[in-house]
Amino acid sequence: MTLTATLLPGLSKRRYGSMFSTVGWAAVVVALTVVLLSVLAPFIAPYDPNYVDLENVLSGPSLAHWLGTDAMGRDLLSRLMFGGRTSLVGPLIVVVASTIFGLLLGLAAGWSDGWISALLSRIFDLVFAFPALLLSMLAIALFGKGLVAPIIAMTISYIPYVARLTQQLVISERSRPYVQAYRVLGFRTSWVVLGRVLPNLVPTVGAQSTLNFGYVLADLAALSFIGLGIQPPTSDWGAMIEEARGALLSGSLMPALLPALVVVLIVVSINVIGEELSDRIGGNLS
Amino acid sequence: MSKLLEIEQFSMAFPGRGNLLSDVSLHVDDGEAVALVGESGSGKSLTTRAALGLFPETSRLSGSVKVSGLDTTTASGTKLLELRRNRASMIFQDPRAGINPVRTVGDFVTETLVRWRGLSRQEAEAQAVAQLEQVGLRRAKEMMRQYPHQLSGGMLQRVMIAAALLDSPELLLCDEPTTALDVTTQAGIVTLLREQQQARGMGMLFITHDLNLAGSLCDRVYVLRKGEVVEHGGSRQVFTSPQADYTRQLIAATPSIDIDKVPAVPVQDDQSPLLRVEGLCRRYTLPGGEILNALNNASFTLAKGGSLGVVGESGSGKSTLARMIVALETPDAGELEVSGRPRAHRALKAGERKLLAKDVQIVFQDPYLSLDPRIPVGKAVADVFRLHQGQTRSAALQSARELLDRVGIGPERFESKPRALSGGQRQRVAIAKALAARPKLLVLDEATSALDVSVQAQVLELVEELRDQLGLTILFVTHDLAVVSRLCSELLVLRDGVIVEQGSTAQILGAPASEYTRTLINSRPQLLWQDQPV
Structure with missing residues (x-):
């Protein structure tokens, strides 16, 4: 039972043969729109995101500035679009890297018996014990602000999520008759694991990674918000919220609300997609 | 006698999937035992569930299903509850799936008595204990405090029957209640059901895929195929002079022990047995x-x-033996030689496994689990040719095409994934995959148990054919004496990990030396009229 199924029972039923429910398709549309707007920002953004126009500070939505301007007169729509580029690239790198390493470590932990499996499992436990944000701040303290240190730290923190899942899947998969048939047929273990078992896990692990994307995005935005992530003037959703705190106090909602809204929208969309994917795969596998 | 259950012109359709049941008509009278026989997908379970008013969501119904005059297709929820509580009970195939594993047997058996009949706990317990004893469970009092996992499958099925009987139903619906049980356990349950049905004068509708079982328990038989009743009549009449082609096929496909048809033991060459244990x-x-x-x-x-x-x-060690022979298990002690090569008492290395693969292959029980779901069947077989015969990709695909054709999988199925194939087709692919390694010994681990009888007959025929044409040596692990009697010239009977009897099949089946083998043979369903003079 997913969250959306509880909140919107009618719209979250998947029709036979359809990939997603109505809610799921809406999430896909939202996510794709955000991604496209960010990717195409240099071509379609109405303004330079860093162009300061002090005669036009904190203006509300108008024909010239569809979503208004911030405290330095920068166009909010353009900043949001460009902000997506940094805000989405970070999670993407983290998710891809943690998925690759998580899969490999999970396979090793699931397939081996004895001390390798035990050692890897304890390491996963250890990393699980550190919140991703805390680890990132530690990395920033050591290596300095910016995107590189938190991305590495986040990758390390998210590896166990993928690895633990992979490990469990591998353990159940290796006792299945089809895997045993490969063994009896004399195929090499490495061929069976990498060539046959691994591809069967990809959909399930992919669904988990999709969910992770949302969490990482929120975490990185939080880092930028507290000033440890992306540094001004580069636009980033988390950093935009932080910069808009002053404006918030003087009564202008938009500069802080808009990036927050985008973060919420994208995280919710990604979570819905991830949940529906894993539901679908869970249903197909069992 | 009045009609207890009367199903008339009952059809069930699903949007987009057509009719699952078409114009099914059947009836069960008071005190009568009726069998509903059919293979998987015939609609036998749907029909039975209809008698309790259990219809799948989105199904469209027509016709009527009446239990003591109440039409379950139109009855209100409260009426249906009353029906299920007081007049009809059902027992299912898997007793473990139908009982709450964290509550005691006593909780389960007394629940309806306390909740619906308003009995006090003591009264309910007294009744439950009496009922458990009646279904042949000793130490019923202690059992009330035990948990389901502490009981065997057979005992648990007796508990389910006791719980069903406590409602003193007029109609007992049995959905393959013995399919998951061992043959000796099945014999006990069948006897119990027959006794209780006759003593109480209950109507019983017994669903099974096993014609012999139907004939051993029921007076009348309905044969169901793809949602249609193709034949009905007295059990004996249906058996001895079947009218429908399908019934004839079903009877022919149902394995039976026929000592005259047991294959002869080949001339032994004892110098070098292929397998020595x-x-x-x-x-x-x-x-x-x-x-x-x-x-x-x-x-x-x-x-x-x-x-x-x-x-x-189950638990006899037969699968353990099979798995040790193919090196999925490591022996603790003793010798195991295949083709004169002694087996090490450790996990095999990659090279050793590859060498062994050319000697011995295995076909597993469940064809739904033993094929890689992602790999098209042609590629699956071609992979084996590439590994063992060192063929190029295109040569291997060609070999795979020929071999699959040989086992009855046409070229149109070559690119299919396993999920697009039926159980029988999948098992043929599994056999082809094993044969692609060109083994000398083929181990079949309950390889036909998960299949419908008609499909099982075809697969057995294929194995027979391959054995004769390729000179394959066969080791067939099974619970079904009839299946081995047809395929194997020698027999080995295992019980609790110990060999109780071994020798030629004809001799063992004709004159079993051990008590246990006799019990196994006698536990097979006996047709009701078998011992009566014609």
Whole structure:
């Protein structure tokens, strides 16, 4: 039972043969729109995101500035679009890297018996014990602000999520008759694991990674918000919220609300997609 | 006698899937035992559930299903509840799936008595204990405080029957209640059901895929195929002079023990048996430190070109033996030689496994689990050719095409994934995959148990054909004596990890030396009229 199924029972039923429910398709549309707007920002953004126009500070939505301007007169729509580029690239790198390493470590932990499996499992436990944000701040303290240190730290923190899942899947998969048939047929273990078992896990692990994307995005935005992530003037959703705190106090909602809204929208969309994917795969596998 | 259950012109359709049941008409009178026989997908379970007013969501119904005059297709919820509580009970195939594992047997059996009949706990318990004793469970009082996992499958099915009988139903619906049980356990349950049905004058609708079982228990039979009743009549009449082609096929496909048809033992070449087992042992340490001897001191040989049936009930160690032969398990003690190569008492290395693969292959029980879901069947077989025959990709695909064709999988199925195939087709692919390694010995581990009888007959025929044409040596592990009697010239009976009898199949089935083998043979369903003069 997913969250959306509880909140919107009618719209979250998947029709036979359809990939997603109505809610799921809406999430896909939202996510794709955000991604496209960010990717195409240099071509379609109405303004330079860093162009300061002090005669036009904190203006509300108008024909010239569809979503208004911030405290330095920068166009909010353009900043949001460009902000997506940094805000989405970070999670993407983290998710891809943690998925690759998580899969490999999970396979090793699931397939081996004895001390390798035990050692890897304890390491996963250890990393699980550190919140991703805390680890990132530690990395920033050591290596300095910016995107590189938190991305590495986040990758390390998210590896166990993928690895633990992979490990469990591998353990159940290796006792299945089809895997045993490969063994009896004399195929090499490495061929069976990498060539046959691994591809069967990809959909399930992919669904988990999709969910992770949302969490990482929120975490990185939080880092930028507290000033440890992306540094001004580069636009980033988390950093935009932080910069808009002053404006918030003087009564202008938009500069802080808009990036927050985008973060919420994208995280919710990604979570819905991830949940529906894993539901679908869970249903197909069992 | 009045009609207790009367189904008339009952059809069930699903949007987009057509009719699952078409114009099914059947009736069960008071005090009558009626069988509903059909293979998977015939709609036998749907029909039975309809009698309790259990219809799948989105199904469209027509016709009527009346229990004591109440039409369940139109009855209100409260009426249906009343029907299920007081007049009709159902027992299912898997007793473990139907009982709450964290509550005691006593909780389960007394629940309806306390909640719906308003009995006090003491009264309910007294009734429950009496009922448990009536269904042949000793120590019923202690059992009330036990949990489901502490009971065997057969005991649990008796508990389910007791719970069903406590409602004193007029109609008892049995959905394959013995399919998951061993043959000796099944015999006990069938006797119990027959006794209770007759003593109480209940109507009983017994669903099964096993014609013999139907004939051993029921007065009348309905044969169902793809949602249609193709034949009905008195059990004896349906058996002895079947009218429908399908019934004839079903009867022909149902395996029976026929000593005259047992294959002859080939001339033995004892110098070099293909498989030699000497004092083989396998122990498991159970949680809690207890040691289970899964296989104890087993010794036998299998000559090249021979066929050996390994028969036993669940827990007899027959699968452990099969898995040790193909090196999925490591022996603890004893010798195991395939093609004269002794097996090490450790996990095999990659090279050793590849070498062994050319000697022995296995076909598993469940064809739904033994094929890689992602790999098209042609590629799956071609992979084996590439590994073992060193063929190029295109040559391997060609070999795979030929081999699959040989086992009855046409070229149009070559690119299919396993999920697009039926159970029988999948098992044919599994056999082709095993044969692609060109093994000398083929181990079949309950390879036909999961299949419908007509499909099982076809697969057995294929194995027979391959055995004769390729000179394959066969080791067939099964619980079904009839299946081995047809396929194997030699037999080995296992019980609790110990070989109780071995020798030629004809001799063992004709004159069993051990008590246990006799019990196994006698536990097979006996047709009601078999001992009566014609």
